Amino acid sequence: MIQAQKGTKDILPQDIKTWQIMEEKALDIFNKSNFYEIRTPIFEATELFSRGVGDSTDIVNKEMYTFEKAERSITLRPENTAGVVRAFIENGLFRLTPPIKLWYKGPMFRYERPQAGRQRQFHQIGIEMFGSAEPIADAECINTAVKYLNSLGLNDLNVEINSLGCTNCRETFRNNLRKLILPNLEKFCEDCKLRYEKNPLRILDCKNPSCNELLKEKSIQNLINTDFICEECAEHFAKLKSYLDMLNVNYTVNKQLVRGLDYYNRTVFEIKSNALGSQNAVCGGGRYDGLVEMLGGPATPAIGWAMGMERLFSLIEQSKSQKLDAFVVSDNPAEALKLCEELRCNNISCDFDYASRKFKKQFEKASKIANFAVVLGESELETNTLTVKNLESSEQLNLNKSDAIKLICS
Ligand code: ATP
Ligand code: MG
Numbered sequence: 001m002i003q004a005q006k007g008t009k010d011i012l013p014q015d016i017k018t019w020q021i022m023e024e025k026a027l028d029i030f031n032k033s034n035f036y037e038i039r040t041p042i043f044e045a046t047e048l049f050s051r052g053v054g055d056s057t058d059i060v061n062k063e064m065y066t067f068e069k070a071e072r073s074i075t076l077r078p079e080n081t082a083g084v085v086r087a088f089i090e091n092g093l094f095r096l097t098p099p100i101k102l103w104y105k106g107p108m109f110r111y112e113r114p115q116a117g118r119q120r121q122f123h124q125i126g127i128e129m130f131g132s133a134e135p136i137a138d139a140e141c142i143n144t145a146v147k148y149l150n151s152l153g154l155n156d157l158n159v160e161i162n163s164l165g166c167t168n169c170r171e172t173f174r175n176n177l178r179k180l181i182l183p184n185l186e187k188f189c190e191d192c193k194l195r196y197e198k199n200p201l202r203i204l205d206c207k208n209p210s211c212n213e214l215l216k217e218k219s220i221q222n223l224i225n226t227d228f229i230c231e232e233c234a235e236h237f238a239k240l241k242s243y244l245d246m247l248n249v250n251y252t253v254n255k256q257l258v259r260g261l262d263y264y265n266r267t268v269f270e271i272k273s274n275a276l277g278s279q280n281a282v283c284g285g286g287r288y289d290g291l292v293e294m295l296g297g298p299a300t301p302a303i304g305w306a307m308g309m310e311r312l313f314s315l316i317e318q319s320k321s322q323k324l325d326a327f328v329v330s331d332n333p334a335e336a337l338k339l340c341e342e343l344r345c346n347n348i349s350c351d352f353d354y355a356s357r358k359f360k361k362q363f364e365k366a367s368k369i370a371n372f373a374v375v376l377g378e379s380e381l382e383t384n385t386l387t388v389k390n391l392e393s394s395e396q397l398n399l400n401k402s403d404a405i406k407l408i409c410s
Helices: 013-032 046-052 058-063 081-090 135-151 167-187 190-198 200-205 209-215 218-225 231-246 309-315 333-345 359-369 378-383 401-409
Strands: 043-045 065-069 072-076 100-109 121-130 157-163 265-273 281-287 302-308 324-330 350-352 370-376 385-390 396-400
Touching (some): 043 046, 046 058, 081 121, 121 135, 135 281, 167 218, 231 265, 281 309, 324 359
Antiparallel strands (some): 100 121
């Protein structure tokens, strides 16, 4: 038997209600705050990700699903910021009056070792806000994530924030970090050795416990805890904090937080849940002021985040699939279908038995999936009435059609 690929999962009917709630709440929160949905293709030119995500990242180095077609290198999107930025530039969205606020949801693909909370095809929901470098945009961005999580009943969250500074102030930090790491470089993992060359800050994000241990060295911790960012960046960060205070968003500053992608500057953040175990990050994001220009568009500051929907799913209270309003019990499938169509036109969700099985069987099914059984037997057809049974209270009434509809809708 052919099975689903390792690291992929079917989302089955018993779980779909929870997924739909995650999507409905997102739509509600984003609509209220003037975010427009954008849908971009699932595959893009490989170069978009190697440039846009960065070739010192795990994503580009080892996690991409890349294939050749007609001599082109194509990659299944591992994340969606690069795709949204490409669409933003290609479709001239930068001509709109800023801020331009976009959101997306959909499957992403990364070749990773599957484990709880980590799949090869997984889903993200995210926002990207273009055109404002102001810290108030950072505050709204983070607040939108928190409000969305709150709307799903999640309140036990840790919002961690940090500022990576700008290219100027980061340079000194990078050099100092390199200096302190060099004496022990041999002891770091192979990935970190590569990061040392390409993007040493990312060593702080290594998930390897032995590298983590090496980073605990006092001089390295001292460096991490220094206030290395320049005056403008410090002011930007201070304003962000004051806006978050104003919005009652609880946060902690984690000076070691750098995040996995190459393109971030200034604000980075992560939202963690204590309930998630080792894969505890639900949301990650940050400011990427240089990316639009780097990908060929006009210089445009931007900030965004992405959330892992499988991790969200495992955190929120599971909703049972909703019951139908009615199930038509009948031994005449044609009449039952006709009645169902009429009920559906009156906004009543309903179904019937195609095989006209015994009424007892039909009632059994009805009480599992519906709130009312609507009996359409010979006598009802003769008298042009319906017998409506409330499947919870077992109360039963013989009514004309319009009263039956009223009862079911009430
Ligand atoms: P992690 O450190 O867990 O690998 P990341 O830094 O690679 O995360 P991002 O690229 O920032 O993650 O993606 C944002 C969110 O998407 C993560 O916080 C997580 O919730 C989710 N996510 C990332 N990779 C996976 C995956 N393979 N399976 C399920 N969810 C994922
Ligand atoms: Mg990852």
